Every structure is written in C-alpha cells, then in structure tokens.
Amino acid sequence: AQKITQTQPGMFVQEKEAVTLDCTYDTSDQSYGLFWYKQPSSGEMIFLIYQGSYDEQNATEGRYSLNFQKARKSANLVISASQLGDSAMYFCAMREGGPSGGYQKVTFGIGTKLQVIP
Amino acid sequence: NAGVTQTPKFRILKIGQSMTLQCTQDMNHNYMYWYRQDPGMGLKLIYYSVGAGITDKGEVPNGYNVSRSTTEDFPLRLELAAPSQTSVYFCASNQGPRDTQYFGPGTRLTVL
Numbered sequence: 001a002q003k004i005t006q007t008q009p010g011m012f013v014q015e016k017e018a019v020t021l022d023c024t025y026d027t028s029d030q031s032y033g034l035f036w037y038k039q040p041s042s043g044e045m046i047f048l049i050y051q052g053s054y055d056e057q058n059a060t061e062g063r064y065s066l067n068f069q070k071a072r073k074s075a076n077l078v079i080s081a082s083q084l085g086d087s088a089m090y091f092c093a094m095r096e097g098g099p100s101g102g103y104q105k106v107t108f109g110i111g112t113k114l115q116v117i118p
Numbered sequence: 119n120a121g122v123t124q125t126p127k128f129r130i131l132k133i134g135q136s137m138t139l140q141c142t143q144d145m146n147h148n149y150m151y152w153y154r155q156d157p158g159m160g161l162k163l164i165y166y167s168v169g170a171g172i173t174d175k176g177e178v179p180n181g182y183n184v185s186r187s188t189t190e191d192f193p194l195r196l197e198l199a200a201p202s203q204t205s206v207y208f209c210a211s212n213q214g215p216r217d218t219q220y221f222g223p224g225t226r227l228t229v230l
Contacts, residue, residue, distance in 0.1 A: 045210070
C-alpha cells in the first residue's frame, strides 16, 4: 500500500477562493508527523505546515491549515484566499516515529499541481 | 543569515567518478537532512543527522555517505557515481522534528 496518497494530480482554483488539497496516509506507528511542502516552478522546496499525530488541534500557519482526521488517516491542506503566487506543486509527507525522537522514515507523496486562475 | 547553502548548483559526472555535495547552515540547527528528487516525484530521504557526530540512514542510502563533524556542515559523498544517481539533491535543516524545515536551493546532478 502507498504510504502517502495524493489523488489529485492537478487542481485549479479561482484567485481569492479557498482550496483543499487531499492527502491520505498509511502507518501502523502511533507517533508520526505529517508535513506539507510547496515547490514553485523555480524548484525550491518550501516547508508549509506540520501536524503531529498527538496534536489535538489542527495546525495552522497563516493562510494554510491542515485538516487532520486521524481516524480516517487524512491530512488535507486547506489554502484560504488563494493568491497567484500559490501556483505550485504541493507535496504531502509523513515522518514515522523513530527512537529517541529521531527519524526512521520520511515518505513523500507524488504531489498535486495547483494553478490559481486570476 | 544565509540559511541553508548548497554547492555546487549543477554538476555533470562521468560514471565511476566521485564527488562531495556540500551543505552548510548558519541557524545552529540540530537536525539536517539530505533528500533526492527524481523527475515528477516527491523527495526521498537519503541520510539525516540529529546532531554533530550522529548520522543515520534514510530510505535510499546506498551509494552515498555522510559525515557531521560540526553543527553547521553536512556533506554528502557520492562514491562511484551511477546514472541512477542523476537527480536533484536537497539539503534541509531544522531545530527539532516539529519545527520549520529550511531547504537549500538544490544541486542538480547528472551522471553520464
């Protein structure tokens, strides 16, 4: 089974609208972390948001929020008030807990290409 | 702060050659990582370090080696380059597992 599944290869959103990018994950670990990254066409990687498996509240960072539904194993990224500069590839990733707070494994999804339309 | 710097930006290697990708961060971060990104894919973790003197393998460590003698530097060594190592390599760092992760600009490596 895929560890991280992003089912939307491409998404369009109107400027100033909100958009949800889907991510489901598969793990048997109790301790894990979920991440979202943005990669513009320039190729740089930008960290957006982090959610820990034990966090009770959904993570938020400015216009980004992570809709964490643990029982459904989903970690969708919500971008509010989309801007033209949000056009990019978005990757969901999972860190499965390691000993002593270290990392055992980090798995990325294949990404969703978001295009914001003026 | 320069953040995370990587050198070189581009490199072409012949099969069997060796090279070191340099990564330096000036944020005093404990955690550092090396990833590779193949075309159309997400990143794969090669090696990581949770502090000076401590390194561990990620998902795809074969063909690579790392060292972490200082907090700032985390070089990635490729021995006996193979075409399968053609990729974009990213170095990243953060203070802790939950903290914002900062990426370098990447190194585009081609092995012919």
